[in-house]
Amino acid sequence: MNAAPRRGHRGNKQSLPSKTCVRCQRPMSWRRRWAHCWEQVRYCSEACRRAGPVPRQP
Numbered sequence: 254m255n256a257a258p259r260r261g262h263r264g265n266k267q268s269l270p271s272k273t274c275v276r277c278q279r280p281m282s283w284r285r286r287w288a289h290c291w292e293q294v295r296y297c298s299e300a301c302r303r304a305g306p307v308p309r310q311p
């Protein structure tokens with residue numbers, strides 16, 4: 254008897270969502286602390302949050 258090859262999902266870890274900081278344009282990876290407010294997260298750090306949104310350039 255041959256063991257049936259297992260198909261399906263490989264051992265990929267859950268791909269974490271990522272965003273780009275609206276202030277410094279750096280990619281930021283999901284953090285557990287943001288789990289409850291990921292939708293509202295815009296800044297990668299407190300410093301960026303305090304700096305506020307980037308003024309639009311013409």
Ligand SMILES: [Zn+2]
Pocket residue numbers: 274275276277278279296297298301
């Ligand atoms: Zn930032």
